[in-house]
Amino acid sequence: MSDIVLEARDLVKHFPLTQGILFKRQIGAVRAVDGINLQLRRGETLGIVGESGCGKSTLARMLVGLETPTSGDLFVQGRNMAKVGGAERRRGRRNIQLVMQDPYTSLNPRMTVGDIVGEPFEVHPEVLAKPKRRARVQELLDLVGLNPDHINRYPHQFSGGQRQRIGIARALALNPEIILCDEPVSALDVSIQAQVINLLEKLQDELGLSYIFIAHDLSVVRHIADRVAVMYLGRVVEIGTEDQIYENPTHPYTQALLSAVPVPDPKLRGLRDQIVLTGDVPSPANPPSGCRFRTRCWKAQEICAQQEPALAVRQSSAHPSACHFAEVRDVVHAQR
Amino acid sequence: MSTDVNVKLDALPGLDADALPLEVKNLQVEFRTRNGIARAVNGVNFSLRAGETRAILGESGCGKSVTAQAIMGILDSPPGFVTGGEIRYRGVDLLKLREAQRRKVRANRIAMIFQDALSALNPVFTVGFQLGELFRKHRGMSRADSKVRAVELLDLVKIPAAKQRVNEYPHQFSGGMRQRVMIAMALALDPEVLIADEPTTALDVTVQAQIMSLLAELQRERNMGLLLITHDMGVVADVADQISVMYAGRVIEEAPVREIYESPSHPYTKGLLESIPRLDLKGQELSAIKGLPPLLTDIPKGCAFNPRCRYAQDACRRDPVPPLYQVAPSRSSACHFWKEVKADV
Numbered sequence: 224m225s226d227i228v229l230e231a232r233d234l235v236k237h238f239p240l241t242q243g244i245l246f247k248r249q250i251g252a253v254r255a256v257d258g259i260n261l262q263l264r265r266g267e268t269l270g271i272v273g274e275s276g277c278g279k280s281t282l283a284r285m286l287v288g289l290e291t292p293t294s295g296d297l298f299v300q301g302r303n304m305a306k307v308g309g310a311e312r313r314r315g316r317r318n319i320q321l322v323m324q325d326p327y328t329s330l331n332p333r334m335t336v337g338d339i340v341g342e343p344f345e346v347h348p349e350v351l352a353k354p355k356r357r358a359r360v361q362e363l364l365d366l367v368g369l370n371p372d373h374i375n376r377y378p379h380q381f382s383g384g385q386r387q388r389i390g391i392a393r394a395l396a397l398n399p400e401i402i403l404c405d406e407p408v409s410a411l412d413v414s415i416q417a418q419v420i421n422l423l424e425k426l427q428d429e430l431g432l433s434y435i436f437i438a439h440d441l442s443v444v445r446h447i448a449d450r451v452a453v454m455y456l457g458r459v460v461e462i463g464t465e466d467q468i469y470e471n472p473t474h475p476y477t478q479a480l481l482s483a484v485p486v487p488d489p490k491l492r493g494l495r496d497q498i499v500l501t502g503d504v505p506s507p508a509n510p511p512s513g514c515r516f517r518t519r520c521w522k523a524q525e526i527c528a529q530q531e532p533a534l535a536v537r538q539s540s541a542h543p544s545a546c547h548f549a550e551v552r553d554v555v556h557a558q559r
Numbered sequence: 560m561s562t563d564v565n566v567k568l569d570a571l572p573g574l575d576a577d578a579l580p581l582e583v584k585n586l587q588v589e590f591r592t593r594n595g596i597a598r599a600v601n602g603v604n605f606s607l608r609a610g611e612t613r614a615i616l617g618e619s620g621c622g623k624s625v626t627a628q629a630i631m632g633i634l635d636s637p638p639g640f641v642t643g644g645e646i647r648y649r650g651v652d653l654l655k656l657r658e659a660q661r662r663k664v665r666a667n668r669i670a671m672i673f674q675d676a677l678s679a680l681n682p683v684f685t686v687g688f689q690l691g692e693l694f695r696k697h698r699g700m701s702r703a704d705s706k707v708r709a710v711e712l713l714d715l716v717k718i719p720a721a722k723q724r725v726n727e728y729p730h731q732f733s734g735g736m737r738q739r740v741m742i743a744m745a746l747a748l749d750p751e752v753l754i755a756d757e758p759t760t761a762l763d764v765t766v767q768a769q770i771m772s773l774l775a776e777l778q779r780e781r782n783m784g785l786l787l788i789t790h791d792m793g794v795v796a797d798v799a800d801q802i803s804v805m806y807a808g809r810v811i812e813e814a815p816v817r818e819i820y821e822s823p824s825h826p827y828t829k830g831l832l833e834s835i836p837r838l839d840l841k842g843q844e845l846s847a848i849k850g851l852p853p854l855l856t857d858i859p860k861g862c863a864f865n866p867r868c869r870y871a872q873d874a875c876r877r878d879p880v881p882p883l884y885q886v887a888p889s890r891s892s893a894c895h896f897w898k899e900v901k902a903d904v
C-alpha cells in the first residue's frame with residue numbers, strides 16, 4: 224500500500240464576488256486557495272503556516288470535505304474522492320477528521336459530552352452498534368485524559384483545554400487515520416497549550432495517526448511538525464522538513480515570517496537577523512502578477528512581476544521554494 | 560478658557576515631579592457577582608519609571624486587564640470595586656482625588672491601548688475626526704489646527720498617505736493599521752505612561768513585529784513608561800526591562816528580564832518557561848503545568864498555586880499566603896521555597 228495517505232493536486236477554491244441583489248452578477252472571485260499540491264505521509268505531521276487570510280482554513284475545509292473544490296483533485300488513500308462511489312466516499316471521509324480552533328463555540332452547549340463525542344456514530348451508524356457506544360465514548364474520554372464519569376456533563380462545565388480534549392475525543396471516535404487540526408491550541412493559555420500538544424503527540428504514537436497541523440504560531444509548529452508548508456495568498460511558497468524550513472529557509476516570505484517570531488530568551492535580543500515587512504497582504508481577490516509576494520519583497524526584480532516562480536527545488540534551495548532568487552538565510556539564531 | 564492642562568495638574572495636592580510616574584501599591588479589586596465575590600486583584604504591587612518597560616505577564620483571568628482598568632478608572636462598576644490600595648501618579652494617589660481631577664490626570668498623563676482596536680474606535684466618525692477631537696476637547700484647538708495635528712500623528716505612527724487616510728473610517732483600515740491609529744490616539748496628549756493591554760495578540764507575527772518596534776521607538780523618543788500587559792513570553796523577552804508575573808490576582812514573582820528567564824524563582828514562572836516551545840530549538844520536551852488556574856470565587860488556602868505545584872509542601876496549603884520574599888536586591892518571589900526552586904535547574 225502507498226505511503227501517502229492524503230494528497231491534494233492543484234486544489235483550488237474561489238469564492239465568487241457578486242454585485243446586485245436581484246440579478247447577481249459575478250464581478251470577480253476571492254482566490255482563497257489557488258492551486259495547492261500537498262502530500263501527507265503515513266504517521267507524519269505536516270504543519271501549515273502563513274498569515275491570516277492566506278487560505279489555511281479554506282484548504283482544511285476542502286481536505287475534510289466540508290467545502291467543494293472549485294477545481295483540482297483530492298486523493299484519500301490513493302482514491303480520488305470526486306470519482307469514487309457514495310459508499311467509498313463516505314468511508315474516505317470517515318478517515319479524515321477535523322479538530323477546530325475554538326473550544327468555546329465548536330461544541331453544542333445543549334448536548335452532553337457523551338452525545339458530543341458519540342455524535343459521529345449517528346452519522347456513521349455502521350461503525351459501531353448502538354449498545355456498544357457508551358462504553359466506547361468512555362474509553363475515548365479516558366484516552367484524551369478526561370474523567371469517563373463526566374460523560375453526562377455539559378461543555379460549559381469544562382475549561383478551554385478540557386473542551387479541546389472533548390473535540391479531540393470526538394475526532395477520534397470513528398478511528399480515523401488522519402486528523403486535521405486547524406489552530407487547535409491557539410485559543411488556549413500557555414500552560415494548557417502544552418498539555419494539549421503533549422496529548423496530540425501521545426495519541427499519534429499510540430494510534431499511528433497522520434496529522435495536518437495548521438497554526439499561526441511557528442514555534443508550536445516547529446515543535447510538532449515533521450514537514451512544514453508555508454502559504455501566502457492561496458499558494459504554497461516553500462515546503463520542506465522542519466529542519467529545512469527553520470534552519471535553512473530560502474523564500475523571502477518564510478524568512479520574514481520566522482524573523483518576526485520572538486524567542487523567549489532575552490539574551491538573544493537584538494542579535495537575530497530582523498526583517499520588518501512593510502505593507503499589508505494584498506487582497507486575494509486581486510493578487511499581484513508574477514510572484515504574489517513581490518509587493519512586500521525587498522529582493523523583487525523585474526522578472527518577479529512578469530514570471531510566476533514555480534515551487535521547485537533549485538540550485539540554491541535543496542527543498543521546493545517558489546522564488547526566482549531563493550537562497551538560505553538564517554533568521555532564527557543569533558548572528559555573530 | 561485656559562486650556563493648558565499642565566497648569567492645572569501642577570496644582571494637584573502632593574504632586575512631586577521627582578516621584579515615579581506610576582506606582583501601584585497593594586491594589587485590591589473585587590467583583591460582586593451572583594455567584595459570590597470574585598477577588599480579581601488581591602494586592603498587586605509594582606512601579607514604573609520613565610522610559611522603562613514593565614511587563615505584566617500571566618494567563619487569562621489572572622487579573623491583568625482588571626489591574627489596568629483600575630489604573631485607568633474604567634473598571635466596570637458595579638460589579639467591580641477597588642477595595643484597597645493606592646495608585647500613585649508622581650506621588651499623587653489617584654484613588655483619593657476628586658473625580659474631575661482624576662479624569663484630567665488620566666486623560667493627559669496616562670493613556671491606554673487595547674487588544675481590540677476596532678471596538679475602541681468609533682465606527683461612525685473618521686479617524687481624523689476622532690484624533691482631532693482629543694485636541695479640541697483637551698487643548699481647545701480649532702478644527703483646522705486639530706486636523707493638522709491628526710495628520711502629524713498618523714505620520715508619527717507610520718501610516719502611509721496620512722493626508723488622505725485621515726479622512727477614512729476605522730473599517731477601511733487593516734488590523735495592524737487600526738492598532739497604529741489607536742497608538743496615535745493614545746499618544747496624542749503626550750502621556751508619561753502608556754498602558755498596552757495585549758496590543759498585538761490579535762495580529763499576525765509580521766504585524767506584531769512592526770507594532771512592537773513602533774512602540775519601542777516612540778517610547779524611546781518620549782521617555783515614556785510602558786506597562787505592557789501580555790501572556791507572550793517571547794514578546795516579553797524582546798522588549799521588557801522588568802517583569803511582574805501574576806497568578807490568581809497577585810504578583811507572584813518580580814525581576815529584571817534576564818534574571819527571570821535565567822533563574823525563575825517561583826514554580827509557576829518556571830512552569831511557564833518549561834511549557835513553551837522555542838523557534839530556535841527542536842526536539843524539546845514540553846513539560847506542561849498540570850491542572851487549571853483556580854476560580855477567583857474560590858482561591859485555594861495558603862499559596863493559590865499549591866494544587867498545581869510540584870514543590871508544594873504542607874506549609875503551602877495553610878494560610879497565610881506566602882509573602883513576597885526578597886530573592887535579590889531587585890527581585891522577589893511569593894514562594895516559601897524559592898531557594899530550592901531557583902537552585903533547581
Ligand SMILES: Nc1ncnc2c1ncn2[C@@H]1O[C@H](COP(=O)(O)OP(=O)(O)OP(=O)(O)O)[C@@H](O)[C@H]1O
Nearest residue numbers: 238253255274275276277278279280281282439507
Ligand atoms: N465563504 C467565503 N466567502 C468568501 N470569501 C471567503 C470565504 N471563506 C473564506 N474567504 C476568504 O478566503 C481567504 C482565505 O480565508 P481562510 O479562512 O482560509 O484564511 P486562513 O488562512 O484560515 O486565515 P486565519 O489565519 O485568519 O484563520 C480570505 O480572504 C477570506 O476572507
Ligand SMILES: Nc1ncnc2c1ncn2[C@@H]1O[C@H](COP(=O)(O)OP(=O)(O)O)[C@@H](O)[C@H]1O
Nearest residue numbers: 590599618619620621622623624625635638855
Ligand atoms: N465586568 C466583570 N464582571 C465580573 N467579573 C469580571 C469582570 N471583568 C473581569 N472579571 C473577572 O476578573 C478576573 C480577572 O480578569 P482580567 O483582568 O480581565 O484577566 P486577564 O488577566 O486575562 O486580563 C477574571 O476572573 C474575570 O472573569
Ligand code: SF4
Nearest residue numbers: 514517520527546547
Ligand atoms: S520571486 Fe522575486 S518577489 Fe518573489 S519572493 Fe523571490 S525575489 Fe521576492
Ligand code: SF4
Nearest residue numbers: 862865868875894895
Ligand atoms: S509556596 Fe508552595 S505551593 Fe506555592 S509556589 Fe511555593 S512551593 Fe509551590
Ligand SMILES: [Mg+2]
Nearest residue numbers: 279280281405
Ligand atoms: Mg483559519
Ligand SMILES: [Mg+2]
Nearest residue numbers: 623624625756
Ligand atoms: Mg485581559
